Amino acid sequence: MLVEVIEQRPTAPAVAGRATASRPRRFVSFSEPYLYLLPAIIGLALWIYRPLVETLDYSFYRWNLLPTAPKVNVGWSNYTVLLHTPALWKAVGTSLFFLVGLLIFGLLLPLGIATIAQHVSPRASTVYRALIFLPVLVSPIVTATLWEFLLSPVGGFVDTVLGWFGFAPTNWLQQLNTARYAIALTSGWKVLGVSVLVITAGLAAISVEYFEAAAVDGANRFQTFRRVTLPLLSPTLLFMFITVVLLSSQIIFPLVNALTQGGPEGSTTDIYYFLYQNGFQSFNVGLASAAAVCFFAVFAVVALVCVRLLDRFSFYDN
Amino acid sequence: MTSYPLHADARTKSRGLRLRRSTITKLVAIALVGLSACSVVSAGAATKAKAKPKPVPAFASVPSGTHVSISLASYLPTLGTVATSTLNSWVTGFETLHPNITVTIEPEASTAAGAISGQLQQDAIAGKTPDLVQVPFDEMPNVVANFKGVDLTKVVGATSLGAEWGGPYPYAKAITKLGVLKGDVYGIPWVLSTPVLFINDDLFTKAGLNPHKPPTNWAQLSTDALAIEKATGASGFENGCVGTAAGGTDWCLQSIIDSAGGSVMNAKQTATTFTSPGVITAVSQMQSLAQSGAMVNLSIAQAAQAWGAGKLAMFLNTSALQSTLVAADAGNFTMDAAFEPGFGSSLATPTNSGSAIVMLSSSKFNREADWMLEQYLTSAATETSITENIGYVPLRTSITTAPQYLADWASNQQFVQPNIDQLNRVQPWLAYPGPNFATIMTDLQNAVTSAVFQNANVQSTMSGLQSTTAGL
Numbered sequence: 001m002l003v004e005v006i007e008q009r010p011t012a013p014a015v016a017g018r019a020t021a022s023r024p025r026r027f028v029s030f031s032e033p034y035l036y037l038l039p040a041i042i043g044l045a046l047w048i049y050r051p052l053v054e055t056l057d058y059s060f061y062r063w064n065l066l067p068t069a070p071k072v073n074v075g076w077s078n079y080t081v082l083l084h085t086p087a088l089w090k091a092v093g094t095s096l097f098f099l100v101g102l103l104i105f106g107l108l109l110p111l112g113i114a115t116i117a118q119h120v121s122p123r124a125s126t127v128y129r130a131l132i133f134l135p136v137l138v139s140p141i142v143t144a145t146l147w148e149f150l151l152s153p154v155g156g157f158v159d160t161v162l163g164w165f166g167f168a169p170t171n172w173l174q175q176l177n178t179a180r181y182a183i184a185l186t187s188g189w190k191v192l193g194v195s196v197l198v199i200t201a202g203l204a205a206i207s208v209e210y211f212e213a214a215a216v217d218g219a220n221r222f223q224t225f226r227r228v229t230l231p232l233l234s235p236t237l238l239f240m241f242i243t244v245v246l247l248s249s250q251i252i253f254p255l256v257n258a259l260t261q262g263g264p265e266g267s268t269t270d271i272y273y274f275l276y277q278n279g280f281q282s283f284n285v286g287l288a289s290a291a292a293v294c295f296f297a298v299f300a301v302v303a304l305v306c307v308r309l310l311d312r313f314s315f316y317d318n
Numbered sequence: 319m320t321s322y323p324l325h326a327d328a329r330t331k332s333r334g335l336r337l338r339r340s341t342i343t344k345l346v347a348i349a350l351v352g353l354s355a356c357s358v359v360s361a362g363a364a365t366k367a368k369a370k371p372k373p374v375p376a377f378a379s380v381p382s383g384t385h386v387s388i389s390l391a392s393y394l395p396t397l398g399t400v401a402t403s404t405l406n407s408w409v410t411g412f413e414t415l416h417p418n419i420t421v422t423i424e425p426e427a428s429t430a431a432g433a434i435s436g437q438l439q440q441d442a443i444a445g446k447t448p449d450l451v452q453v454p455f456d457e458m459p460n461v462v463a464n465f466k467g468v469d470l471t472k473v474v475g476a477t478s479l480g481a482e483w484g485g486p487y488p489y490a491k492a493i494t495k496l497g498v499l500k501g502d503v504y505g506i507p508w509v510l511s512t513p514v515l516f517i518n519d520d521l522f523t524k525a526g527l528n529p530h531k532p533p534t535n536w537a538q539l540s541t542d543a544l545a546i547e548k549a550t551g552a553s554g555f556e557n558g559c560v561g562t563a564a565g566g567t568d569w570c571l572q573s574i575i576d577s578a579g580g581s582v583m584n585a586k587q588t589a590t591t592f593t594s595p596g597v598i599t600a601v602s603q604m605q606s607l608a609q610s611g612a613m614v615n616l617s618i619a620q621a622a623q624a625w626g627a628g629k630l631a632m633f634l635n636t637s638a639l640q641s642t643l644v645a646a647d648a649g650n651f652t653m654d655a656a657f658e659p660g661f662g663s664s665l666a667t668p669t670n671s672g673s674a675i676v677m678l679s680s681s682k683f684n685r686e687a688d689w690m691l692e693q694y695l696t697s698a699a700t701e702t703s704i705t706e707n708i709g710y711v712p713l714r715t716s717i718t719t720a721p722q723y724l725a726d727w728a729s730n731q732q733f734v735q736p737n738i739d740q741l742n743r744v745q746p747w748l749a750y751p752g753p754n755f756a757t758i759m760t761d762l763q764n765a766v767t768s769a770v771f772q773n774a775n776v777q778s779t780m781s782g783l784q785s786t787t788a789g790l
Contacts, residue, residue: 065443154553154624174615176772
């Protein structure tokens with residue numbers, strides 16, 4: 001079959017020979033793939049790169065975004081002010097806290113769930129996976145409203161259940177020591193389904209022969225997991241890691257905005273909410289842009305490191 | 319022969335796949351970084367100034383053959399489904415009356431401190447400033463100055479304004495002043511409310527208390543709330559003036575402070591007075607309510623749900639929440655409304671929250687259509703609907719005795735009466751001067767929340783607030 005295809009190729013030069021005179025046609029055939037790419041590239045440039053350049057530009061101005069208001073060039077002052085703002089560093093700490101929470105729900109738990117689900121009968125595991133995936137389909141604001149009711153200190157489901165075991169009611173979203181855990185939990189609930197799905201797919205892609213070989217060699221379940229499953233799953237896990245790190249803002253922001261508005265006492269203000277408050281509540285677009293540029297730089301480094309790791313640890317089974 | 323090339327082919331393919339995969343991952347990663355980091359500027363795309371039509375000062379009615387589309391930005395939808403459908407019914411009524419005018423409602427997302435100004439700014443950036451906007455009184459100076467509010471005294475003229483204020487059911491004179499800035503009318507007051515104490519009669523009765531003798535001061539409220547909690551397991555009291563439910567605005571917190579004999583500003587309204595004895599007394603009283611467990615800290619949604627489930631005995635909030643709470647109780651229990659509690663034996667000093675409609679259009683026909691809609695939305699018939707369905711005070715006060723309007727509405731008088739009575743001793747909601755008015759309000763609510771619900775020291779918290787806001 002393959003040989004036949006290759007044999008057909010020599011017929012092409014005959015056509016090309018006739019076409020040598022027509023330069024435009026050659027240009028068309030050369031540029032065809034690029035033309036296919038063009039719409040995507042235009043979209044990318046318009047919606048990703050242009051705002052990026054504009055953000056860099058805004059970060060050197062003091063401006064409130066109104067077309068009628070004057071833009072004042074302030075040099076690097078936005079950056080100096082930003083780095084001396086205690087709220088920024090508090091927000092960075094909160095973001096790291098949320099990230100750890102998300103990694104637990106987006107990496108560790110799904111790994112456990114997916115591994116265990118492997119040993120469940122196929123039909124049961126389909127139902128099981130569907131149930132775990134369900135929260136992903138719920139829109140962020142609905143998620144927030146749902147949890148607002150579940151976590152209510154007056155008649156909320158969580159406190160009611162805890163009450164059966166003798167726990168006093170807790171105002172999860174409004175208490176200083178619980179609010180960030182509540183946000184970490186709700187965002188984790190949201191990310192768990194996707195992760196389980198991706199990791200299950202990753203597990204399914206590993207050839208059964210490796211497990212059989214390990215079993216023949218007398219490896220126990222833990223050894224198989226440690227020496228066979230984990231290495232072969234590493235690209236999937238790294239991919240999930242990158243996704244969780246880079247998408248954490250999209251997952252957490254709507255929940256913070258709807259549930260706590262960054263409070264109490266700023267304890268749930270992460271870097272994105274900090275950015276939003278400065279950019280779109282105080283309309284200090286210069287400071288917010290400076291923050292965005294800094295975050296971009298940090299995340300670019302993180303992404304680069306992740307991609308290197310992905311290249312290094314990837315093992316593609318053929 | 320065939321095996322070698324096949325192998326080579328497979329290898330190249332595999333490398334190609336690998337290369338492509340890592341390139342794709344990189345591209346995805348870069349795109350994600352872009353997405354996550356640059357969200358702040360995507361709105362900047364529309365900043366290129368648009369050529370606005372020149373303002374036309376002359377004023378008349380829209381000719382019947384001319385079709386005009388106008389938009390009204392309103393926060394009534396934040397009050398719940400009843401308020402939303404009521405608002406929509408007015409628009410339908412207006413459009414039926416004037417088929418050549420189309421009205422679009424743009425719901426304002428929030429009434430939190432400075433939120434309307436914020437949303438107008440986002441609208442302006444996106445190039446879709448509404449024609450009419452419902453503006454809380456504290457935000458009027460800022461909105462008029464920054465978004466070119468139309469001077470109605472000049473544009474509509476004294477005759478038309480006189481007709482609006484007068485008629486068989488005139489506006490209460492003091493209320494017409496609420497839309498005046500520097501001597502000119504910029505806003506037509508539309509809705510007005512005072513804080514009222516909503517009461518679940520059934521929980522009072524279950525705890526052996528008389529719901530028709532509701533607490534009149536904070537000490538009594540505390541005793542009643544704790545008694546109800548003990549007897550019924552329900553929560554005693556949620557305060558919409560402090561904490562989460564206040565949403566960062568301070569109109570009703572100001573009334574608690576005023577009732578304690580204090581004020582948030584000096585007499586000349588030039589400086590904040592957050593360490594004055596009245597402020598300290600008010601905040602300390604709230605703190606002791608929270609510490610004793612008499613008062614909980616819920617969001618509006620949580621409070622409405624607890625209320626509907628019959629698990630909340632008392633709820634102090636704007637009378638405008640009446641429609642939401644009546645809908646939430648679904649006839650499961652009897653509810654009542656009482657005066658805002660005071661300190662000791664003196665009655666509380668209520669403040670009023672509320673808003674005016676401000677005109678922002680610059681074109682002739684839009685302004686004419688705007689004015690027609692404003693007249694419709696403040697007519698005696700609409701005012702009746704505002705009071706009956708949503709719970710605001712009627713601004714044309716004489717409609718309460720008019721049989722075709724509010725006089726026959728006896729069954730719900732228990733809600734509207736405290737509101738109207740409190741209007742007689744209402745103190746204005748003070749607006750902080752300068753562009754940082756919203757920041758001061760938010761800072762005040764944050765400080766009070768941290769003292770009341772996080773047990774911070776009242777004196778030192780308020781001193782800290784006084785020094786940070788002094789700079790603003």
